[in-house]
Amino acid sequence: MKNSRKRSILLVLLVLFFLSGVGFLAFELYMNAANWALKPFNSHLSLNSLANAGKIFDRNSVILAESANSKRIYNKDDQIRKALFHTVGDENFNVATSIQSKFRDQLFGYNFFMGVDSPEFLREHHDITLNVDSRLCKTAFAKFSSHKGAIACYNYKTGELLCMVSMPTYDIENPPNFKKNTDGQYDGIFMNKAMSSSYTPGSVFKIVTAMSALEDLPDATTKKFTCNGTEIINGQPITCMGNHGSIGLRDGLRYSCNIVLGNFAVALGKERMEKNTKKLGFGENVIMDSMEVKSSSYELSSKSKDAIAWSGIGQDNVLLNPIHMLTIVGSIANDGVAVMPKLIKEVTGGFLHRKFNDNTQKKSERRYMSSETAQILTEMLSYTIKNSRISSLFSGLDVCAKTGTAEVGAGKKPHAWVAGFSKNKKTPFAFVAVVENSGFGGEHAAPIAAAVLREMCAA
Numbered sequence: 001m002k003n004s005r006k007r008s009i010l011l012v013l014l015v016l017f018f019l020s021g022v023g024f025l026a027f028e029l030y031m032n033a034a035n036w037a038l039k040p041f042n043s044h045l046s047l048n049s050l051a052n053a054g055k056i057f058d059r060n061s062v063i064l065a066e067s068a069n070s071k072r073i074y075n076k077d078d079q080i081r082k083a084l085f086h087t088v089g090d091e092n093f094n095v096a097t098s099i100q101s102k103f104r105d106q107l108f109g110y111n112f113f114m115g116v117d118s119p120e121f122l123r124e125h126h127d128i129t130l131n132v133d134s135r136l137c138k139t140a141f142a143k144f145s146s147h148k149g150a151i152a153c154y155n156y157k158t159g160e161l162l163c164m165v166s167m168p169t170y171d172i173e174n175p176p177n178f179k180k181n182t183d184g185q186y187d188g189i190f191m192n193k194a195m196s197s198s199y200t201p202g203s204v205f206k207i208v209t210a211m212s213a214l215e216d217l218p219d220a221t222t223k224k225f226t227c228n229g230t231e232i233i234n235g236q237p238i239t240c241m242g243n244h245g246s247i248g249l250r251d252g253l254r255y256s257c258n259i260v261l262g263n264f265a266v267a268l269g270k271e272r273m274e275k276n277t278k279k280l281g282f283g284e285n286v287i288m289d290s291m292e293v294k295s296s297s298y299e300l301s302s303k304s305k306d307a308i309a310w311s312g313i314g315q316d317n318v319l320l321n322p323i324h325m326l327t328i329v330g331s332i333a334n335d336g337v338a339v340m341p342k343l344i345k346e347v348t349g350g351f352l353h354r355k356f357n358d359n360t361q362k363k364s365e366r367r368y369m370s371s372e373t374a375q376i377l378t379e380m381l382s383y384t385i386k387n388s389r390i391s392s393l394f395s396g397l398d399v400c401a402k403t404g405t406a407e408v409g410a411g412k413k414p415h416a417w418v419a420g421f422s423k424n425k426k427t428p429f430a431f432v433a434v435v436e437n438s439g440f441g442g443e444h445a446a447p448i449a450a451a452v453l454r455e456m457c458a459a
């Protein structure tokens with residue numbers, strides 16, 4: 001008797017266990033079937049699969065892509081099409097980080113019982129509304145002219161990504177002949193450089209060195225170094241464009257003095273520079289709407305003092321991703337807390353209004369530095385712009401920023417950079433722009449960012 005009771009209990013437990021397993025599988029299948037069925041590696045589905053897909057809107061309900069008569073069509077304005085090509089994407093997954101590649105499952109539609117072959121009227125199409133403003137992107141695109149590079153702007157309080165443009169680009173409705181790429185004009189054309197590139201930062205990185213000094217050196221605001229144009233560190237000359245005399249961190253940033261910021265990096269040393277860059281998210285990916293942004297890196301070529309000095313002025317092996325830099329300047333503006341950027345505003349429509357990837361809707365934050373450091377940096381970056389040759393570009397916009405001109409090797413023009421924000425509470429916008437192989441940051445990157453910021457603040 002005892003044995004048979006034991007056996008029946010065991011059997012009941014086994015049955016329960018089996019049923020709960022089946023239940024779990026069914027639940028997983030229901031929740032994830034669309035995501036699994038529409039993965040990019042199921043390439044047989046990619047052919048014309050957006051022919052009846054949902055729409056993509058910008059923040060002002062401007063249609064960026066829609067389907068009509070079994071064909072995917074894009075915005076009527078060719079400049080908007082070009083400016084948003086990397087954000088919207090194409091139909092063949094060429095731009096890995098685009099909405100049409102990454103969020104194909106929502107756009108495409110799927111029916112739980114009938115799968116991808118379900119009749120049109122049973123599919124759960126979703127429309128995707130983005131945070132970007134297509135007019136701002138068009139302005140940025142026009143300002144870039146024929147240069148390569150990237151620009152990104154966002155609201156540092158909410159994380160809404162308002163502008164993102166990558167160059168070079170092309171018109172998806174009139175593609176060029178990519179085989180005739182004789183002078184390399186189409187190199188990197190399928191890469192969203194704001195999200196997937198990292199560049200030598202040059203002097204915009206001095207913001208990071210200054211942050212590090214303010215966090216870890218008790219005398220950071222009073223300490224002075226003397227710039228005579230050149231200083232020999234560990235037998236290697238560190239050079240500066242000026243001859244700035246004895247100055248501290250504030251004027252070091254204002255004049256973008258290599259000797260001062262190089263010496264601050266040496267005073268901090270390798271360990272503290274590494275600790276602080278790590279705190280700012282170097283070496284890890286910014287996550288934007290479940291998409292990974294290429295990580296920035298701070299890995300020195302050697303432990304020697306000259307390598308540390310060069311790293312403090314954004315040279316040596318330092319690499320910076322534009323979207324990541326946007327979160328750094330955004331954190332300075334936001335009292336030390338970085339709000340991660342969000343490209344997607346909302347996903348709507350579909351049967352039962354079921355939503356996928358709800359993690360795209362959450363605000364994600366992280367403290368990069370103390371509130372005090374953020375306040376001192378804000379004052380220093382405001383002072384830098386007020387006393388710079390480009391102050392008139394940003395007049396009336398309460399801008400705190402730093403330009404950069406990054407040396408990228410003999411015979412090549414430097415990368416021009418600018419990164420900053422408006423400290424006006426009514427216009428909480430941060431910006432970053434990098435223009436490849438163009439020249440000075442103040443001359444090539446700042447005018448593009450200023451034009452976009454001015455339009456953003458006027459809206």
Ligand SMILES: [Zn+2]
Pocket residue numbers: 227228229240241242243244255256257258259260
């Ligand atoms: Zn100097």
